[in-house]
Amino acid sequence: MENSHCQKKKIMLLSLPMKTIRAFIAITLPQSIQHQLAEIRDTLQKEMEETTVRWVNPANIHLTLKFLGEIPEKDVTNIILKLSGEIRLHPEFQLNIQGIGAFPSVQQPRVIWAGLQEADALMRLQRSIESKMKELGYDTEERPFSAHVTIGRVKQHVTHQQIVNCGIVVARQDIGGLDGFIVESVELYRSELTRGAPIYTRLHTYRLKPRF
Ligand code: 2AM
Numbered sequence: 001m002e003n004s005h006c007q008k009k010k011i012m013l014l015s016l017p018m019k020t021i022r023a024f025i026a027i028t029l030p031q032s033i034q035h036q037l038a039e040i041r042d043t044l045q046k047e048m049e050e051t052t053v054r055w056v057n058p059a060n061i062h063l064t065l066k067f068l069g070e071i072p073e074k075d076v077t078n079i080i081l082k083l084s085g086e087i088r089l090h091p092e093f094q095l096n097i098q099g100i101g102a103f104p105s106v107q108q109p110r111v112i113w114a115g116l117q118e119a120d121a122l123m124r125l126q127r128s129i130e131s132k133m134k135e136l137g138y139d140t141e142e143r144p145f146s147a148h149v150t151i152g153r154v155k156q157h158v159t160h161q162q163i164v165n166c167g168i169v170v171a172r173q174d175i176g177g178l179d180g181f182i183v184e185s186v187e188l189y190r191s192e193l194t195r196g197a198p199i200y201t202r203l204h205t206y207r208l209k210p211r212f
Contacts, residue, residue: 019113020070022191023203025083025129026062027183029149033097034058035179037114040100041151044112045168052162053152057197063095063116063149065126065186066133066141079136080188086132087206092184093121097149098177106167115149117144117177125186125208170208185207 007088029037038058045055071079096117102109116122126145154166188204 002086007202009108017075021073021076021147022193023068023188024064024191025066025068025186025188026064027095028062030181032177033181034061037061037097037149037151038175040114040175044152044169044173048166049162052154052158052166054155056150060197061149061151062199063147066129068133068138071181076203080087082136083132083188084206086123087130087186088209090121090128091124091209092182092211093119093180094180095119095122096177096180097185099174100151100170100175102167104168106171109163109167109170110150111150112154114175116147129186184210
């Protein structure tokens with residue numbers, strides 16, 4: 001009797017769905033840069049029909065290095081541990097946001113982004129995270145890494161004219177370069193999708209190697 005009860009409990013436990021979280025690794029932008037991007041967004045917004053784009057809340061703007069998707073919650077500790085050793089080998093470096101554009105193109109904008117000046121240190125850091133995650137069993141991104149920060153996404157039900165106009169507005173903006181900033185850390189975030197903006201929760205901060 002006792003035995004069969006234990007067995008039933010075991011079977012129930014085994015059939016419980018694995019708890020997962022949606023996660024990604026990113027560089028958080030300093031507040032001063034978030035403010036500058038908010039000003040750029042205001043300029044763009046004034047020139048577009050209000051309903052065209054869902055703008056990212058400036059506090060949520062970040063530079064994604066690796067999107068992990070749904071991962072088992074039990075893997076988080078290991079990811080924190082294994083990546084820490086890797087990331088602290090990379091010295092802090094400077095990043096400069098420069099220019100805006102759209103994916104897949106300004107003719108057919110879906111994602112509006114701010115770009116980054118070429119930075120070898122950023123590419124090295126991203127490759128190193130990608131290869132460590134591969135060792136941990138995570139798929140490598142098929143598309144080449146294209147450093148960008150998303151500032152807005154074109155809404156689903158917009159007219160062709162709104163899309164065309166959005167592309168024209170983006171293409172003619174010359175935002176030049178924003179203030180440079182030093183990347184001192186990388187964050188592991190949890191992302192919870194809601195009916196409104198996603199909620200990002202910082203799970204861990206990985207420090208880079210301090211310059212001084
Ligand atoms: P994006 O800025 O280019 O949209 C959290 O969702 C972050 O992970 C976003 O910054 C998003 O990048 C990035 N990401 C990459 N691939 C994704 C995917 N397939 N689905 C959702 N987000 C993804």
